[in-house]
Amino acid sequence: MKKLGLGIVGCGNIAMTYLRNAALFRGLELRACADLLPEQAALRAAEYGLRACAVEDLITAPDVDLVINLTIPTAHAGITQAALDAGKHVFTEKPLGTTVEEGRALVVLAEARGCVLGSAPDTFLGAAGRLARQVIEGGAIGRIVTGTAFMMGRGMEHWHPNPAFYYQKGGGPVLDMGPYYVTMLVNLLGPARRVMAMATSASQNRLITAEGPLQGTTFPIGTPTSLLSLIEFTSGAVITFGASWDVFRHSNAPIELHGTTGSLRLPDPDTFGGTISVSHGGDAWEDLPTEERLYGQINWPYAAPDRANYRMLGIADLAAGLAVGRPPRASGRLALHVLEILEAILTSGETGAPVPLTTTVHQPPVLEEDEARAYRV
Structure with missing residues (x-):
C-alpha cells in the first residue's frame, strides 16, 4: 500500500508527540517539517530523519500528501487554507479556526478542492x-x-x-x-x-x-x-x-x-x-x-509515563478513510x-x-476494535 506522505508545519512542543507516534501507525510516512524558526525545524528533522524546509516549500512539495498543521491557534486558518489551495489534505490541531466564519470557509474550501480536512482532537x-x-x-x-x-x-x-x-x-x-x-x-x-x-x-x-x-x-x-x-x-x-x-x-x-x-x-x-x-x-x-485496551495503554510522557497519548490516531483514521472514500471521524x-x-x-x-x-454534524461512526487494530503497525 502506498504510504501517505506527511509534512509537519510547526515544530514546537506538541510536534514531539506527533513525530514520535507516527511510527505506531501503518500507511503513514513523515517526510518533511517546517517552522518559522528554521533552527527548530532543523532540530526536529535531525531527530527524526526528515527534510527541513520553508513552510511554503513544504506545502507545495510533491511528496507531501497531507499537511499536519501544528501552529499556534491564530495561524491555523492561514496555514490550512494555503495547504488546501495547494491541493493537500490537512489535519490541523484544534481549534479549526479562531472563529466559526474562519472554520466554515475552510470546510467549504476543502470540499471545493476535493481535499480531506481533519482536525484534532482525536482523543475521543x-x-x-x-x-x-x-x-x-x-x-x-x-x-x-x-x-x-x-x-x-x-x-x-x-x-x-x-x-x-x-x-x-x-x-x-x-x-x-x-x-x-x-x-x-x-x-x-x-x-x-x-x-x-x-x-x-x-x-x-x-x-x-x-x-x-x-x-x-x-x-x-x-x-x-x-x-x-x-x-x-x-x-x-x-x-x-x-x-x-x-x-x-x-x-x-x-x-x-x-x-x-x-x-x-x-x-x-x-x-x-x-x-x-x-x-x-x-x-x-x-x-x-482501559489500560489493557487498544489505545488506552499508558505510554506518555516518555520518561515517567502516567497516561495514554496516541495523537496521530485521527490521522491514521483519515488515511484509512482516504483508501475507501470514507470521511475521517475527526473531520x-x-x-x-x-x-x-x-x-x-x-x-x-x-x-x-x-x-x-446554525451548524450540525452526524455523530461520528463508532471506531470498531478490528478497524482500530488494523491501523497499528
Whole structure:
C-alpha cells in the first residue's frame, strides 16, 4: 500500500508527540517539517530523519500528501487554507479556526478542492471514548437526560515562561481546552442545537510566576477566564459545561452523564485512556479501566509515563478513510460544529442571551476494535 506522505508545519512542543507516534501507525510516512524558526525545524528533522524546509516549500512539495498543521491557534486558518489551495489534505490541531466564519470557509474550501480536512482532537477515538460509546449504545444507562463537564485549573502562568497568548481572543479556557470536552460530548450524544452561558474573570491581569525572563511581570487578559454554560443537544440532553483558569483545586469529574437507568463517569478527555465508571440504577460505581485496551495503554510522557497519548490516531483514521472514500471521524465538519458551540459559549457569556446553533454534524461512526487494530503497525 502506498504510504501517505506527511509534512509537519510547526515544530514546537506538541510536534514531539506527533513525530514520535507516527511510527505506531501503518500507511503513514513523515517526510518533511517546517517552522518559522528554521533552527527548530532543523532540530526536529535531525531527530527524526526528515527534510527541513520553508513552510511554503513544504506545502507545495510533491511528496507531501497531507499537511499536519501544528501552529499556534491564530495561524491555523492561514496555514490550512494555503495547504488546501495547494491541493493537500490537512489535519490541523484544534481549534479549526479562531472563529466559526474562519472554520466554515475552510470546510467549504476543502470540499471545493476535493481535499480531506481533519482536525484534532482525536482523543475521543481512544480506549475510553470507544468504551463509553459501547456502554451508552448498549443501553447501560438508558436515555441520557443531563450531565456535567468541567475543565478547571490554575491556567498557564505558573509553568509557561511566556503565557500571555493563551489569554487573548482566540484562546482562553473555552477555545484552548474546550474542544476536548465538547468533541467527546458530541461523540457520545450527537450534535447540539442551543447554548446559554455566563462569564467572569478573577483578574484583568495575570502574574507570571514561571521561571524565565518574564517572571514577576504581569500581562492583561483579552478573554474571560471562567465560563459556565448549558449545552442543549438535539437528543434532548442538557449538559452543564464549565471552563476556568481561576481554580486552584476542585473535585468535579471531567465528564458525568446521567441517564434514565444509570450514570456514566469519564476520565479527562485530553487523554486517550483512563478509567470510566458506570452506576446501574444508583448502585456503587463499577470501574472499567482501559489500560489493557487498544489505545488506552499508558505510554506518555516518555520518561515517567502516567497516561495514554496516541495523537496521530485521527490521522491514521483519515488515511484509512482516504483508501475507501470514507470521511475521517475527526473531520473538519465535526471540528466546525464544536467550534460553533465554543464560540456560542463566549457570545452568550458576553451578551447573556441564548445562542441557537446554525451548524450540525452526524455523530461520528463508532471506531470498531478490528478497524482500530488494523491501523497499528
